[in-house]
Amino acid sequence: MAVGTSSGRHAHLSAREVETVPADVTALRHVDQLDDEAFDQFRGLVDGDTVNVQPAEEAPFEDGEVIVHTAYYRVTLR
Amino acid sequence: MTESYVIIGDGIAGGSAAKTLREESPDADITVITDEGEPLYNRILIKEYAKGKIPMEDPLFLHDEEWYEERDIALELNTHVTHIDPDGHVVHTHEGDDYEYDALLVATGGTPRQLPVDNSDADGVHHFWTFQDARGIADHAEESEKGIVVGAGLLGIDFAAICGARGIEANYLMRGDCWWRYALSEDGAGIIHDALRELDVEPVFQSGVDHFVTDDDGQVTGAVDPNGEEFEGEFVGVSIGLDFNTEFLRGSGIETDDGIVVDEFMETNVEDIYAAGDITRFYDVILEEHAQNGSWDSAKKQGAVAAKNMTAADGEAEEFRHVSSYSISHFKDLPFVSFGHPTIGDDDRERKYSDTEWRRLTFKNGKLIGGVLIGDLKLQSVFKRIIREERDLEGQKDLLLEEDFEMEMLEAPAQEQ
Known part of the structure; x- marks a missing residue:
């Protein structure tokens, strides 16, 4: 289930809830490991709010990364 | 002359310090000493492993041994520091090895405190701090049906969540009349109580543990609270706080006060010795008094600040100025x-x-x-x-x-x- 997306000049970020951690996960973090800016962006992705655009290399998430909060969310960076 | 830095402890404070030291001092000798048998792992997420939500171990390791080799950092696993000699600038270990330092960081954290009651060390009574603890908890929880949780705080609720995730019907014994009574009123705690009940974990108030009951094999079978009421459970989780690992500092002159006292630069009262992480009672420049904090982000930043100050020239010290946060993410x-x-x-x-x-x-x-x-x-x-x-x-x-x-x-x- 897609729960939110944001588009940027060079990056398109989306997060979807996953039931389990995929076997090929490249990075795995708990929400407490995010700094305030990344946390707000993550919350925006989950809530479907508008998130500031940004170039891909400055995204605070890795493509395929799973963030653990009250559910597990897989972040996609395109 | 090459500088020498020694870090005792390889949690996130020690790991963060090692990374920063190498960045700040490319040619220094750096040694990390830990009594654990594995390098830095994600202490926040091992609770998810214990819940069975993350079944694989690899993604939970933040550093493997190659990480240290690539940075020319010596990692000494399974090594206990017995004492330190501040005058000689030497750390002594249980195997008789000595490590000289120009600056030393103590980031040894704590050890879960046992309940001072009968049978608190019985088989089936778990404390939760290390990855090895998580493995034991996961194995036992998988085969358990009834549980008891003790410790009405931020760590105790992890055990409640483990019971909920593993389908263990549990009683959560609390001394007061609400969960985390030091920070929540009954209104706030009531929301958490409802969430616990949805996990099939029943809060029991004005309770606690007088003693644990065991069978003939020494396996815990239940707990009796101070009111005389008995609760069944072959899986018990106890989280009533940490005892800080400061025994090896006896005789060092380092000031302790339920933790190691440091200033806003993470420096102790003894020259060239710093501390970081859960173990510190640090000077909080915002609060304008000494404080403690057990959060991941605080420990990580303290480690980095300490490392910068261990390598800094006079007059260039960086102060620790941080507002931490700690989430509970167990409830959907x-x-x-x-x-x-x-x-x-x-x-x-x-x-x-x-x-x-x-x-x-x-x-x-x-x-x-x-x-x-x-x-x-x-x-x-x-x-x-x-x-x-x-x-x-x-x-x-x-x-x-x-x-x-x-x-x-x-x-x-x-x-x-």
Whole structure:
């Protein structure tokens, strides 16, 4: 289930809830490991709010990364 | 001459310090000593492993042994430091090895405290701190049906969540009349109690443990509370706090006070010895008094600040200035975060917005110093910023309880740092 997306000049970020951690996960973090800016962006992705655009290399998430909060969310960076 | 740095402890504070030391001092000799048998892992997420939600181990390791080799950092696993000699600048270990240092960082954290009652060390009574603890808990939880949880705080609730995730029907024995009574009122705690019940974990108030009951094989079978009521359970989780690992500092002259006392630069009262992480009683420059904090982000930043100051030239020290946060993410659709210092202060405000939303804020000298948010975390970063900016909120505290509070509603300017 897609729960939110944001588009940027060079990056398109989306997060979807996953039931389990995929076997090929490249990075795995708990929400407490995010700094305030990344946390707000993550919350925006989950809530479907508008998130500031940004170039891909400055995204605070890795493509395929799973963030653990009250559910597990897989972040996609395109 | 090449500088020598020794770090005792390889949790996130020690790991962060090792990384920073190498960045700040490319040619220095760096040694990390740990009594654990594995390198740095993600201590926040091992609770998910114990719950069975993350079945694989590899993604939980933050550093493998190659990480240390690539950075020319010596890693000494399974090594106990027995004592240190501040005059000689030497660390001694249980195997008789000596490590000389120019600057030393102590980041040894703590060890879970046992309940001072009969049979508290029986088989089936678990304490939770290390990855090895998580493995044992996972194995036992998988085959258990009835559980008992003790410790009505931020760590104890992990055991409750493990029971819930593993289908263990449990009683959660609390001494007071609500969970985390130091930071929550009954209104706030009531939301958590309801969430626990949805996990099939029943809060039991005005209770606790008088003693544990065991079978003939020494396996725990239950607990009797101070009221004489017996609760069945072959899986017991106890989290009543940490004893800080400072035994090896005896005779060193390092000041301790339920932890190692450090200034805002993470330096102890003994020259060239620093401390970071859970073990510190650090000078909080925002609070203007010494404080403690067990959060991941705080430990990580303390380690980095200590490392910078271990390598800094005179007059270039960096102070630790940080507002931490600690989330509970066990309850579906019910986020929870505590930030700053929610258990102290001279004033507080709270409001309940719905059956699942609640906010409490703590103040000292008219300034926000901490709080707890349940159900809606949209203001987490805003409140942390207000704390960092040390805004004088006299006469405006209630504004912060507005459901849709925004920074612009405040008249108080940020204080110049």
